[in-house]
Amino acid sequence: MPDHFIEDLGGGVYAIDTDFQRPRFDAAYLVVENGRAAFVDTGTNHAVPRLLAALDRLGLTPASVDWVIPTHVHLDHAGGVGLLMQSLPQARMLVHPRGLRHMVDPRVLWAGARAVYGDEEMERSYGRLVPVPAERAVASHDGMVVTLGGTRPLQLLDTPGHARHHHCVWDARTRGWFTGDTFGLSYREFDTPANGPWILPTSTPVQFEPEALRASIGRMMAFEPACMYLTHYSKVGEVPRLAALLLDEIDEMVALAKPLAAAEQRHEKLQDGLRRMYLRRVREHGCTLPDEQVEELLALDVELNAQGLAIWLDRAARAAAAAAASATPAS
Missing domain, CATH: 1.10.10 (Arc Repressor Mutant, subunit A)
Known part of the structure; x- marks a missing residue:
């Protein structure tokens, strides 16, 4: 794998290029605090070797990971969760309550994605989904806080609009949101020297709700974020303009x-x-x-x-x- 697959974003946050679809299209994040770690989004099964390699690159072990937090259960964000957790003996998965059953028993999730993408694309892009053991699965709730490494709070916010099973993760340390797809998509190819990043919303099937999405963006902006950690792709600033x-x-x-x-x-x-x-x-x-x-x-x-x-x-x-x-x- 290329040397540049992991990017240090500062503040103990690292973006990992999952190589889904094309380079710099789909990111998983690793948050590190006092030798403990959390993954936010994982990409697909094909990304798991990169996620484990990122731990090694940073001098961490699989036993250092306490949390795996998919922002929602669309497969480019959560498809690799079950397989990844097989290698993380201490980790628990933290998922939106509407997505919990789909991660523990992914048969319905697989069937729904298959209806959109077809059998060939499912096998090529995602691989077979691995269930997460129920005893290692935790449902989030709006405003829930988990503490990483004893000192770093990560707050969960219910953020429907792109999907009803979507939460975002607030990192007070860097004043940044891990946004999944709620705060849209910003591909680095469209950055310009004069105007910086460009962004667009995503209405990917099947739960787009524009009014709920507007409300979720408003709730996130009330925290006065300094940056957004987008799954597609990576860290962006200029948050008020992009919102x-x-x-x-x-x-x-x-x-x-x-x-x-x-x-x-x-x-x-x-x-x-x-x-x-x-x-x-x-x-x-x-x-x-x-x-x-x-x-x-x-x-x-x-x-x-x-x-x-x-x-x-x-x-x-x-x-x-x-x-x-x-x-x-x-x-």
Whole structure:
């Protein structure tokens, strides 16, 4: 594996490139305090050798790890948890209560992801999911605090919007949030000298809820964070600017999707609208990459965000129909 797969972000926080999809696309984090450690997100099964190598690189042993904390149970964040924990004798998993059963018995989680990605992609990208023993699994609650190394509090916040089984982790030491997907995606290829990082929200299936996402971002910003540790990808600053951009883009995605609720070829129209939106915004940000490269870098997000928006539209339509039916007086 390359020498640069682990990056020291300061304050005892290390980003580990899991090599999922492409370099610098998917990060797991290692937090170290007084010789004790916690992983936040793990990547897939294929990332586990890198995570264990990171411990060795830092002079730690597998027995040094107290916690494995997936931000949510989507497989690019949590797919490697079960396999990793087989090598960590002291570690417990800390997961959102809505995700706990899926980590202990991942059959439903596997089936849901398989429906989105298909058998071939599941095997290639993720590998078979390994269950976490129930006695080593802990459910978080909103505001819960665990202490790493006796001195470092890590606080859990319930952050729905991207997924209902999502929590984020506040590290008061660095004044940073481990955000999973709640605070969006920021690929380093789009950084510009004049404007720094660019960011976009993610509506990956199947639980995108724009109002809940806006509220979660607001709760996180109330802590006045100095930085965000994104799974996709790594540490970003300029947090107030990025938060404002995210909120604006969520509104634009909703405005794009709503008129297409009943459209023919809806998926293709959502994809086209998202491509146009992202290309316009990266140009406004000062990105000079060719259009073809921008589209290639964002192709997976365009596909998944279009799927997620469609599911959100259909869920809203069903809710409206049910409300109308309940309001109709009986004849």
